[in-house]
Amino acid sequence: MSIAEGEGVDTGTYRHVMGRLAKGVVVLTTTSSGQDHALTANSLTSVSLDPVLLLVCVETDARFHDAARESGVFGISILASDQRALASWFATPGRPLPGQMDRAPHHRGESGVALLDGSLATLECDVRDVHPAGDHAIFVAEVRAARLAADPKAALVHFRGQYSALA
Template sequence: MSVHAGAAELADTKSLRRAFGTFATGVTVVTVGGDIPHGMTANSFTSVSLDPPLVLVCVDRGAVMHSVLCDAGRFGVSVLTERQAGLARYFADNDRPLGAEQFDAVGWRPGPITGAPLLTDALCHFECEVQRAYAGGDHTIFLGRLVSLSRSEVDEDALLFLRGRFRQLEPARNEVAP
């Protein structure tokens, strides 16, 4: 049985979060380098265009990352593996240290172009320059132009987020048609 949401349910952020959570997403850590480096877990990341190569990330306007990213104008993205749920939790924790100290507990290397911290053992790294920023309700949508990328040689699955929890892919079952 389906449940139809009316105007009251659309205004209820808990109900809306549960509904949005039915769409599985990958999990990334978005980072900014420079004098005040910062990182945050983000599942609101996606590719936009191949030509030119563009991606987007959405950042809450009240988040520390918002002002840091606006000032820096460039960012890195580390696509996490299914083994890196601990990193996703760490960069989502508002009680972790701020600035360069937050990277003391994790393996990383500076991006060759942006200097943004790129997390060790991630599936893929992107470095981007902010092309545009768009208002999107309580978030800003940052459109980034890729300036570098690197991919892991290891064949691992991505960390997923679904219904408020981290998930892993199961091997596909060989289903036989009736």
């Protein structure tokens, strides 16, 4: 699969090319109007240490997008390899919002967002900026809390369209 110069980039080829980049898997969570919202993502990037900032990219059509903008806060659970089923569940389009967290053992962070038990690490973030970027938005957020799990496990990664473990 290659594209000749001047023809533009085929989106299918682009998707396969980006699939060759192994990425960690996270679940983003927020609470808006008393309802939990969650989303599986793999577009988490550290931005700055002073102040401590990160970014995540969220599809603008995702329910999480509007909920996170409204609440101004979100949580991040960095998934362990044994949390593959949760990654799949929170990546399922159209799943019902009420009760979606019932399948996921979790606790509430100081900000009130759900954080998944058994994750490798969790973060709680305040939204600083949201930048439109095609069919996604880039959320730049300031980290207000970061916690490491006491029991280090293998990480869940996404590579070539599939989940796998990285020890």
